Amino acid sequence: MLVGFYNKDNGALEENTALYLQKAVFVPLTPPEDAPAGFLQRAYAEFAESFLAQPLLLLENSTVSLAGQIDVDALSQAVVDVYGTSTQKPRPSSEELIYLLAHVVDLQKQMHEKSQGSLLYLKAVYTQLSFLSNNIRLRFAGSSKADDVKPAQDKYLEAHIRSLVDKEEITRLLKRFTASQTNSMEQNYASLLAGYAITLTLFLKNLSFTLLYNASDLLKNDCNNAVQSAFSSPKPKRSEQVGNYYVVPGLDFRMFKTIVTTAIQMLYERDSRRKFLPTDHWHMTSYFDMTQFVPAVVTEEQRQHDLRHAGNAEEDEDMDVDDEDSEDGMEDHSYSASSRAFARTSRYALLERMRRQREKSQRDRLLATIGPKLEILRNMPYVLPFEARVRIFREFVHLDKLRRRDGFPDPDAWRAHMMDRHGGWGENSPARSVVARHSARIRRDSIFESAMNQFWELGEGLKEPIQITFIDDFGNEEAGIDGGGVTKEFLTCALMQVLSPEEELFESNTENAIYPSPTKFDQARVSLQKHGLVEGSAEWDEQMADLMKHYEFIGRMIGKCLYEGILIDFVFAGFFLLKWALSATDSVYRANLNDLREMDEELYQGMLTLKNYDGDVADFGTDFTLQDQVSRKGDRVLTETRKLIPNGDKIPVTNENRLLYISYVARHRLMVQPHLVTKAFLRGLGTIIDPVWLRMFNQNELQRLVGGDSSEIDVEDLRRNTIYGGLYVIGDDHEEHPTVKLFWDVVQSLPDDDRRLLLKYVTSTPRAPLLGFSQLSPKFSIRDAGVDEARLPSTSTCVNLLKLPRYSTKETLREKLLYAIRSNARFDLS
Template identity: 85%
Template sequence: MSPKRLEPVGNYYVVPGFDFHTFKTIVTTAIQMLYERDSRRKFLPTDHWHMTSYFDMTQFVPAVVSEEQRQQDLRHAGTADQDEDVDMEEDSEEDIDDHSYSVSSRMFARSSRYAVMERLRRQKQKSYRERLLATIGPKLEILRNMAYILPFEARVRIFREFVHLDKLRRRNGFSDPDAWRANIMNLHGGWGESSPARSIIARHNAQIRRDSIFESAMNQFWELGEGLKEPIQITFIDDFGNEEAGIDGGGVTKEFLTCALMQVLSPDEEMFESNSGHAIYPNPTKFDQTRVSLRAKSIAEGSAEWDEQMASLMKRYEFIGRMIGKCLYEGILIDFVFAGFFLLKWTLSATDTVYRANLNDLREMDEELYQGMLLLKNYSGDVADFSTDFTVEDRVSRKGDRVLTETRNLIPNGDKIPVTNENRLLYISYVARHRLMVQPHLVTKAFLRGLGTIVDPVWLRMFNQNELQRLVGGDSLEIDVDDLRRNTIYGGLYVLGDDREEHPTIKLFWDVVQSLPDVDRRLLLKYVTSTPRAPLLGFAQLYPKFSIRDAGSDETRLPSTSTCVNLLKLPQYSTEEALKNKLLYAIRSNARFDLS
């Protein structure tokens, strides 16, 4: 029998039985699954996935950015049409509901047929729009379906360019915060009492209490929504209720974001859990814990107060997502490590691909549970001896409180279905699904909604979970001292003169840093910038810039820092030995401001 020929369908050649879109989805999904498996546990050679020899990278990156801009213009042009479609859909559904009680079945059938025809029309229109977008963005299609064929650094550059375009679009062409504010005043009649400009800019300003940074931020910035992408201005309020001095040239904003996240992600808050490797993920039992707490206070389930408390918890997770999205958007590195299975959900939030729970991810979440499932899987005797059924015990009380659990069915009537040798693999898959998907569903959904408000999820699709961690927290490669030195600025007596000659203390400083092992270089970087990792595209991308300023001539003093502006305050040491001893003492003790 001769092989079947490819048959044309419309403008596409497909395998018989599959249109082009379906065939493409099957192939790209299968390759994506292989890539994700390789990114979790390497089994292919380094650079196996790259196809840089097929692309001129100097042309590819700007071409992709240009295509993204054209597609965004087309999307904005079609927004009105899409809104109209939504209204039509809502109207037709309301008509069906009204008629179903008052007209004959014949009229109802006619209304239903109309609704179906409208739905098909919208689907056809959406399909056409997607094909049109693909037509004007062929390189973007490669990036969105097979981004891994490009080197990581190239994708980071593309990501930063996408963010820059979005900033220009949202800020009327002004990426600089001060220029944006000036433009708002020009557009809205200056800075008078009744000027709309005053109201717009005021919504982007906040007074943040040091003792409750995250709560202050959520209370004042929640209503901004997507507006959090725009420049914000922070004034800190100290413990005595006084405004702290400081001009926000980016440094105060950085300190605000990192401190707020440190506060809300701390173990005491129990908003996030950590695994044995100290990687964090949203606490999957947080809603259960809140329910137990509300019942203990005799708050009735379904009451206004109950609903308000649960909605507030959802808002907190959503706002955490926005804050992390703001850090990504502004290129601010944060010193948190997220669990790989959680990061994988970030990458899938923009697609129709559903996160698939698996035993390897369960191991990353709960090593003890994983070992139990592995024992069950490999048990050579009769599994029925364990007297296990298709249920799971969920702890619903907070840590430190009396242990409370609830038994939940993994499948309908699971408490009546015993686990046997024949169905144990199904049981294991349901346990993994419950722990990784069902139990954390609400908190994960809220977080991803917040993250997607600030950073387009499609952009995150360019990275696997390991690469996303680098995007959030910086590069774990060895610190490049020469690159750091080239991108350092100086203040006070250390400012370079016309001859560009460095101050003797600065020369000693770089000699010492060059001689340090990488672990100490990382401690230095964390001491000054609050993160031990370098920006992905080098220290030229660090914002604010790494800075060194003189701190007087008293050589008994230790170096100190202002991490909000990435500033090292370095006394004028006269010998290399003195400088090295003082610097190492400061960075290893992690003393920071108390040594000033």
């Protein structure tokens, strides 16, 4: 009946066709007054299955007129029922279901505001896509025809189904969830959106894992790409086959892998900032034998290290050859002779470059072959549990110590080895010279400055064991045998001194998390100008270089703590820690509004107000500039106007560009302003800790790596890993001393806050090592401190030692212990 209204000659609808079409279609969808229950549901189900699932060009040219009379929720429910069990009819074929999807999407677009509130529509789309994803891929992936020669119906299907991933459509779907209502139905449908996000991340995670873990197999057919590209320009291809995988046009395997892994990394970073995915969502432990994973990764790392060093040596030799060739080509010959020599040199250089490209490609494939677990660890570390990555980190450090110390990671064993290697400890012995460079006399009143003056020239040699002799306020040497304790005290005290607010090298936010002062460089510049120094003069450059040295040496000191497994009681800002993790790769830190909140709550609130302002933001008179304070705290306030973009002072902030302005403000505060000091710090940190190792952790995990575990103190684990001295030494009967038993009974009864105070009192940090107290260095120790029960317990934090008098009752022990830890009684730094 409906076909008669369609002009087959010119493809146009005849006059009044839309009106007849509406009557023919919608009369059955309009229930009469005496309609039985369920009439509308059955009518829409038939409309969906029998009408919308057919390739009807008449319908596809009439959606504007049809959409106005459709009940959005009834149609959406009917579509969901097609995939459910509510109908007894056989489900339409895949091709018919694809037409149904395209027609529903098309009708929804024409419904405009009617469909904005339809959460059932979201469920309908989600249901269809979940069922048809493979069919849609197969239906359109093989189509290579140009649009002008495709059948009209194919163009219709493709256009509307692909529109689901258009920015406009995604914005329309997401807009619903910015509303303030939170009733149960909206929460249910919000879970559909969450399900979509989880499905997407699972797909990307599995794809990335496959591309990384099976890279060597996927690269088999990519062997000669570098050589081929040296001879000719690549021709455009519809697709490029790499192993068993097809890469999209114009995108080789490596670039495709980079894009996919970068996308999943960005999702992971967002989830790390503010959790929106389920616990353990990122883990893929079932893909590995976890009992063998850590040693396997360490073995891979050693083999890759050896291969990289061999490759670097070859590249150095190649560089020497290139330099010699260049010099030959520049000899003073006649023009024709010079031309011939240049031509020969150019051909030779080209062949050499091709050879190196080929060898590098082969080496990359070999690295991928012998190190698939490392590829996962470096690019998708989050697929492994945090504790496994901590073990790997410690193993990497241990392996590095073995390499650097000739197989003697223990400090005393290394020093003895140096003596044997260099012929004893005589006055002119090289061993004495080496150890002397790693020794320092440190003044208590200027620990950091003393350390920087004496250890700066070591560079990465700070990784080696160091010996510290403290000098008291009267210039006398303090007694103390290191064994790891004095080194720990030196590092923690030096950092406590230099990171204190009085030094103004670091700032803290409202949560007391610290980060390098973004204004320190500006403050130094203003201070030098005030003292009459000219920018660019030798003294100016020296002062600025000294400031950068301070930040770099702080990085080295924190790196040394990580290297030696020494916990420090500092909390770093998340955005700053994220820069640590990203320093190992070509990835760059991406400033965002959430991180700005962590740095400057007041500025964040201002940007949020600007972002959500309903009026015309041009009324604020803001332009693309920002005022930076360049004076020190306490001094008269001085500011400088900084242009966020070229000619920013001439570009007003409008409703259209305000998001761009906000992004530039965040970028300036978080990246541009602190760039120099952050770069210096990361350079120092990277001198001691391979940045690739830090890449294994997100910002929250790095904080735990630096400062320990914030979970509840495990008293039994601490007890198992405690050693005793003096009368408290456990004898052959394996029985603890009565006072020791009382001590553990008291500690077990304490709330976790007091347990943390005890741990901080003894070790200087309130958090446990990440892998338990067996990792604490030096070990937690208890030694008797005499029979005077009036004394308080005291500590030697440098060696994690508690000096505990021999209390006879639990009440006395509890009273004295709590008084000591809660009042933070003076540490006995003997």
